[in-house]
Amino acid sequence: MGGVELARPLYFWLGTVATVAGVVLHLPMYLHGSEMGYRLAGMPMDLPMTVGMVLIVAGLVVTAYGLVPPGAFTARPAGEVRVRALDDQKMGTAHIGLIVVMSVAVVIDAMKPITLSFVAPGMVKEYGLKSVLNPDGPPVALLPLFGLTGTVLGSLLWGWLGDKIGRKPSILYAGVLFVGTAICGVMPSFEGNLAMCLAMGLGAGGMLPIAFSLLAETIPPRHKGWVMVLIGGNLAIAYLLASWLSATLAPDYSWRILWLVGLPTGVILILLNRFIPESPRFLLAHGRDTEARAIMARYGAAISPDAELERVEDEHKGGYSRLFRRPFTGLTAAVVILGLSIGLVTYGFQLWIPSNLQRLGLDQPTADRALADSTLLGLPLIFIAAAMYGLWSAKKTIVVLSSLVGVALVVLSFSGESLAQDRTWLYLVLAGPIVGTAAIAAVLAAYSSEIYPTLVRSRGSGLSAGVGKAGGVAVTAVLVAGAAAPSIGTTALLGAIPLVLAVLAVLVFGVEPAKGRAGEPASPSAV
CATH class of the missing domain: 1.20.1250.20 (MFS general substrate transporter like domains)
Known part of the structure; x- marks a missing residue:
């Protein structure tokens, strides 16, 4: 994948297939609800859904095993290094391709939390929740509260994972998690949706920082600012797609279809990672010099001098408190x-x-x-x-x-x-x-x-x-x-x-x- 080998490819793909199969086994329940306007509230979980849930949990565990390199959480990187694109490097086809792929990845990622606003009206009606459309019942605001809490936790978790197992495996696991949490669209209870929404937020929270980390090491400095704005601005594209899908699909297939869209989009995100490189800085810090130098050569990047890094470190020691001094x-x-x-x-x-x-x-x-x-x-x-x-x-x-x-x-x-x-x-x-x-x-x-x-x-x-x-x-x-x-x-x-x-x-x-x-x-x- 993009010149960077996964730790255990067989286990990764087995886990991914199991997760996809688990979601597919939830679909008969959704399809059987077509005669009732896809209202599934209060319905008991049938055997295929139970088997599917087991497959999803097992698939996520096996996928993680396939992505995590041996000793990743106990290994100590050889040293702190910094990689940046060369000042005189021109934008080439590799850079343009990376911008396009990362733009699509950010759109897919951003659609998850954005979808919260479009499923809320339908959930209010089906579960009898409190909102601007209904003054009584449990507050529908619990849904975004769980989802946003998941994104906050996900930002911290995925930043840590990116340093431990690499940027690319972290994005891949987020994609598999997107697939698994698509079963939000078949949850019979509001509580089940809250749990899945929290898990969805965990996967969605860390995509943009990881994307910017890769861009900082591969995009020439004079182009980096506008490229980051352009890719970050794909949040608007994500909103456009979410609103269009809601207007087009929800009237016939209910709000639930907006969550089920996570199945194909998650698979797309996984396949796109074939074209996303690993961070050269991560590879160098973990002794994978050959892979790192191949990526740096492709994008015109180089290692910054140690003297520059030491000077900056001496001048700017401290944690988050340093930002407020x-x-x-x-x-x-x-x-x-x-x-x-x-x-x-x-x-x-x-x-x-x-x-x-x-x-x-x-x-x-x-x-x-x-x-x-x-x-x-x-x-x-x-x-x-x-x-x-x-x-x-x-x-x-x-x-x-x-x-x-x-x-x-x-x-x-x-x-x-x-x-x-x-x-x-x-x-x-x-x-x-x-x-x-x-x-x-x-x-x-x-x-x-x-x-x-x-x-x-x-x-x-x-x-x-x-x-x-x-x-x-x-x-x-x-x-x-x-x-x-x-x-x-x-x-x-x-x-x-x-x-x-x-x-x-x-x-x-x-x-x-x-x-x-x-x-x-x-x-x-x-x-």
Whole structure:
């Protein structure tokens, strides 16, 4: 696979086949429910489902055994090394191919948590849950709470796995986990969906950081910023596909089909990994020099001088607390505020917008089509953001995008319900929070990976990603605790206020990631 051998290929494929077979054995129950509108609530698990569940659990265990190299969790890497693409390296077919494949992988990965907002209305009706469409019952907000908690834990777990067993095996295992958790679509109980949603989140949490780690070692420095924005912006593509699938399939096959889509997309992700390289840094650190040098030659990368690494290490010792000390204090504050605002918009406004549009009188297919059309309308913003970031200014790009989304949210907060009567304006204004937020998240991910020095960079990137998910966990936890079901105006205002604060913080504390000779950004104090 891509010139990098798996630890035990036979066991990996046996485990994968067992997991796929386990999911397939759940499908008869789903198909038998067609005469009842695919309502399976309260149905007992039949024999094929029980056998399928055993196969999935066994398959995940065998797959893990096939991916984990012997002694991976006890081995001590020979030393700390750093790999980066050469400054004068041109973008070639290998780079373009990697960008395309990683874009598809990120779309498949991002569709998992995005799907939460589109299955919620159907789950409310089938299980009698509390939401904007129903004032009684257990809160449907438990579903995103479990899913988002899974992504937070997954970010930590997959970052650790990536260092222990490699980036490529980690992505492969996430793909197999996506396949296994597709049985969300056949769970008879809401509690079963919560458990599967938590497992799905574990797999979805670590994909983007691993993707950016690979890109940082293979993409030439002068192209890295806009490439990261472009790939991170695929969150909007994922939203477009999720809304389109919901509008197209859910009316005939119920909300459950949106989870079952995880079977083919998970398989696609597994097959795509044939074209994704392993991290040269990981291979070198574990003594696999031949494989590492073959990948570096293909992408035009090289090992950074040890002297440079030692200098940076001496200047920037410390854990996460180092990010909050001079000269990074104000900059980190801006990153945290912006990350939290993205989380509040994504998991406050976006999560409930399909339900809120139905609350305003749009039927489910119309509401989902409105979201798909709005996303399609705003999609060029991703390419504009990538060009702005790469050719103009990273700091100004953040300010412009955040201001644009903030204005759209303010308009929605004061006239969201009346806008439902004018579809053209509704589509236009919705494009801001949906596509604009994805663009800001992509820009922030690239920005935080460039503004911090080498040995605190991963912590800076992790912090910016983690606070966004933490914001989502916080807002859903409030709803679970008994807060009123959110309206369009409430969720829009909840996102607009921190975005305004984020704009001010970036204006005051933000820096421009100026590049030095070695492709390293200057420190905040020097910018």
